[in-house]
Every structure is written in C-alpha cells, then in structure tokens.
Amino acid sequence: MAGSQRVYKQRIKSTQSLGKMFRAQELIAASRIGKARARTSAASPYARAITQAVSAVATHSTTTHPLTNMQGDSKRAAVLVIASDRGMAGAYSASIIRETEKVIARLTAEGKEVVLYASGRRAIGYFQFRGRELAGHWAEGSDSPSSSTAKEISSTLLDAFLLPDDEGGVGELHVVYTQFVNMVTQRPRVVRMLPLEIVEGVAAPEESDVLPLYDFEPSPEAVLDALLPRYVRSRIFACLLEAAASELAARQRAMHTAVDNADDLVRNYTRLANQARQADITQEISEIVSGADALAS
Amino acid sequence: MAHLNVDVVATDRKIWSGEARQVSAPAADGEIGILAGHSPLLAVLRPGALRITPADGVVVRATVSGGFISVDDNQVTVVADDVEVERDGSGAGTSQR
16 A cells, blocks of 8 residues: 555656746746847837838828739738747647638638748647648747848748749738737737738828928839838738747746646645555554454454 | 937837937938938938937947938938947937937
C-alpha cells in the first residue's frame, strides 16, 4: 500500500515543477506585453503621418494607382495569416486558424483561388501538416516583430499583387490577425488590405471649401508610387504589432489559468496522499492488533 | 514670426518634434528649404541630409534614407524609412512642446 503514497508524491512533485514553469511563462508574457504595447504606440506617429499624406493625395488629386484599382477579373486572392511562433497561448492560434479557414471557405465559395501566406510557426505547421501549399511564410519573432520583417512581408505581397493575372498575380489581399482590444479581449479580425481603401484620416472636403493647392514633388504619380507601398507596409507592421500584443496577452491569461489548475491538482493530490497514508497506518495498526490477538488466544 | 511645427518620424518611433524656423530636406529633384507660411507640399525624399533649424537651440542634422515630407499649414512632417540623427550640441531641441 505504500506504493500509492509514492505515486501521489511523484505526481505532486511533477505538478509543482510544471506550475513553476507556467508561472515563469506568465511573468515573462506579462513583462513583454508592456513592451509590445509601447512599440505599438511608438509606431503610431508614422502610421498617422502616412495615412494623412495618403488621404491628402486622395483628396487633392485625381491620380489613380494600380494599388487602389480593383483587379476585378482576377480569380486569385491572397490571404495572410498572422499567428504565433509558439503555443502556450490558449486558443490564440486555434482561433486565428479557424478564422482563416472561414475566410478561405468564403473566398472559395466566391469562385476564387486562395493563395496562402503565413507568418508564425503555428500557422505554417498547421497548413504544411495538411499538405496545403504556402506561397510564402515567415517565422521570426512573432512576439516582437521588427519593421524589417514587415518590409519583407509587404514587398512579397505587393509583388504578388502587381504581377499580371496570367503570371500568377493575385487580385486582392486579406489579412487575418488578432485585434488587441484590451488585456482580456483579443478578437480575430479579417481586413482587406489590397486593393487599398482609405477610410481613416482626413474627411473629404466640402464643395464650398477652398482646397489648399498641394504641390506634389516631383509629380502626383511619383508621390503615390512612394507613398502607397509605405502605407501598406505600415498597415502590415501595425497588424503584426497588434498580433504580438494579443499573443502575449493570450499567453499570460492561458498561463495564469494553468498555474491555477496546477495548484488545484497539487491540493487534490496532497489530500489523496494523506488519505493513502492514513489508510496505511490504519491497516498496519489493525494488522498488529489482530496479530497480538492471535498470539494471546 | 510664425514657426513651423516639425515632426520627424521613422517606421517604429518618433525621432524629433518641436518648433523650427527652417527645415531643409533632400527632395527627389533637389534640396528644398521650408520656411513658415510655405504652401502645402508633398514631396518624395531621396537619401540625403535633413537639416532643421529649431526656434531656439542648435541645428539638428540627420541623414535620411528616403521617405517623404509633407507641409500643410505650417505643420511639417518628415516621414523617413531610416533616420540617423547627429546632434552638434547637447540634447537641446528634443520635444520642446
């Protein structure tokens, strides 16, 4: 009977050490969230400046650009999934992948061929394991994305978008990422990145307003050419940063729950171990007593 | 005299912001100088030197690697891919607002 006591002791020990690991992960995630959010706010002046400039061009000139044009006849649509590199974040990756599958199903129902791009090892692993082809994948530091990664991703996607249809170009680009609402809520979200739709920023001036005449150097086309890729890059960077903050928040919450569960398990096993010890002692006593009785009679 | 409100931003952070008398930037077809009251402008930058003369304090020089500059109603925004600031004096001029 001493066997069951030993088993319980072992379980308590292993659960305790797991609990320590969970707690460490929780603390790491908690300390990184602050950093991730600081980076999001550090990148926002750039995003704001770009958006303002783009809407200035959009309102003050009639130039069109390939990036804003709907290439309606294209049968291909690109989907960029932004997931995490590691697990231990609860349902974070699962929900982003579920959302992606929904988007893919919707686009397929519309008769489009889906070209997949993935960022984050979790998404890459998921799609590669199922034998789905990935047109491009990136897996470097999903919890602290760099602007060079964003540049790489956006230039790959822009190249794919600007490629003619018959050479494998895509007609639209959707990005699936997790929106950081607050520490408790992170929501998977799908945005159509390309062709561009400028919604935020300066409102269109009213007819009566006198438009300030903008000088474009060297020309409106050249300015748009320089602006729009940067705009896309900053949008993708913003998505990556927000996804990183969401991932860390999800990890912190998941690890917190895991720590709680580990504590519960330890408490349970301790009770069972005590019970087993008590049972052992009781049995030993009754064995001794009955042995003594047998000798006495 | 009116001053310019200048913001210099890079992809991942704000580099410099404050009031300035003059900004000169390397536009795509030649150096441009901007004083208060400049007409609205949106120009592409090529790699080169950016010079800001603040309302008070020493001239801020920086090297940009491309980007663009926008001027609207004395609000100047320099958006650069990569900026390297070389300051002649001490930290004077950062965030004067």
